Amino acid sequence: MEYQRHQQPGCGGCLLIVLLIVFISGGAPALISFLGTLLYSGLAAVLLFIALFWGFTYWVQRKVATYEQSQTESHNKFVWLLVQTLIHTAKIDGQITRDEIQTIHRFFQYNLRYNQTQMHWVKEIIKEAINTTPSLDALLTDFKSTFAYEPRLILLELVYQVLYTKRIVAENELQTARYIAVFLAIADYDWRTIEAKYRYRSQQTAAATQDLASQHYATLGLAKGASMEEIKKAYRQMSMQYHPDKVRHLGDEFKAVAEEKMKEINAAYDYFKKQAA
Numbered sequence: 001m002e003y004q005r006h007q008q009p010g011c012g013g014c015l016l017i018v019l020l021i022v023f024i025s026g027g028a029p030a031l032i033s034f035l036g037t038l039l040y041s042g043l044a045a046v047l048l049f050i051a052l053f054w055g056f057t058y059w060v061q062r063k064v065a066t067y068e069q070s071q072t073e074s075h076n077k078f079v080w081l082l083v084q085t086l087i088h089t090a091k092i093d094g095q096i097t098r099d100e101i102q103t104i105h106r107f108f109q110y111n112l113r114y115n116q117t118q119m120h121w122v123k124e125i126i127k128e129a130i131n132t133t134p135s136l137d138a139l140l141t142d143f144k145s146t147f148a149y150e151p152r153l154i155l156l157e158l159v160y161q162v163l164y165t166k167r168i169v170a171e172n173e174l175q176t177a178r179y180i181a182v183f184l185a186i187a188d189y190d191w192r193t194i195e196a197k198y199r200y201r202s203q204q205t206a207a208a209t210q211d212l213a214s215q216h217y218a219t220l221g222l223a224k225g226a227s228m229e230e231i232k233k234a235y236r237q238m239s240m241q242y243h244p245d246k247v248r249h250l251g252d253e254f255k256a257v258a259e260e261k262m263k264e265i266n267a268a269y270d271y272f273k274k275q276a277a
Contacts, residue, residue, distance in 0.1 A: 064121045074147075075251035080125055081143045082155060086162055087129035088136050089176050096130060107162050112253045136176075140183045150246040152184040154254055157194055157261065164198040190241070193221025213275075216268035228276050235269040 068076060083104070090100040108114045108122050143155065159177050163169050174195070181191035200218040217224055220234040242265065244258040 060120050063117045064124060067117050067121055071251060072249060074249045075254075077146060078151065078155075078250045078254065079122070081139055081146075082158060083122065083125045084129045084132075084134065084139050085136070085143075085155070085159065085180065087126065088134075088139065089159065089163070089173060092172050092176055093170075101126065103162060103165050107158075107165060111161060112257075114253070136179075137183070140180060144184055148246075149185075150241055150243075150258075151250060151254075152186060153190060153194075153241055154247055154250070154257055156181055156184065156186055156191060157257065160194050160198045164202050169202070189221055193218075193238075196221060212271060216271045219264050219268040228272065231269065231272045235265060238265050 086104050087096065090096045090104070104126060105119070105123070109119055114122060143152065147155075156177070159180060163173055163177060177195070178191065197218045200215060214224065217226065220226075220231060220238065222230060222234055226234075239262070242258050242261040244255045244262065247258050248255050
């Protein structure tokens with residue numbers, strides 16, 4: 001299965017709209033008489049409701065199609081593959097719950113700051129993903145053949161970000177995230193760094209404490225007590241991988257993800273520089 005753009009909606013309900021306009025404006029007497037009969041029978045109200053519902057649906061679909069067509073092919077395919085991967089991860093236990101769908105909704109709405117039109121678009125992709133059955137390997141093969149290493153890192157970062165919005169992350173979900181990392185040829189150091197960061201944050205939230213040194217070591221993927229030389233090496237490597245310019249073609253929201261990651265990396269490096277001074 002491949003990503004396809006949503007087309008602009010047709011006007012299948014236009015005739016109904018025209019009939020209602022003719023009725024309201026006092027058009028042909030025969031039509032008025034017919035619709036008058038419907039009014040007394042209550043059907044006119046039903047028709048009006050249907051027309052309003054269709055009109056709203058048409059408006060939403062048109063906005064979604066216009067937004068999608070305004071974005072680059074890389075951006076749209078990245079989001080499509082991201083959603084497909086997240087839904088596949090949620091299906092691991094054989095079913096996908098309402099809470100899991102809401103978790104994905106909240107991720108796009110609050111973490112990526114999607115507006116109403118973008119959320120309608122994502123919800124359409126989610127519905128499509130739920131009703132299709134591409135294998136995870138097929139999705140990842142498509143992703144690997146389309147995107148370079150840096151976008152793959154962003155994908156893995158977002159997968160972990162979604163997983164750790166839950167209070168308890170199931171082991172089989174973590175195994176899937178690790179499988180994704182291996183399949184996409186993410187270096188062991190890189191995916192272990194991402195997982196360590198989110199696991200640390202989860203543990204800190206549960207403990208309601210904050211250890212800045214441990215937090216910054218986790219951000220750089222280093223064990224406690226790492227030397228300044230190791231810190232510098234990790235900082236240089238991660239700064240190149242997460243530079244926002246390397247993912248700008250994915251769209252503003254994913255460039256913002258890289259920018260946030262860079263802020264974390266810079267904060268960690270600055271912390272250890274001050275400690276060493």
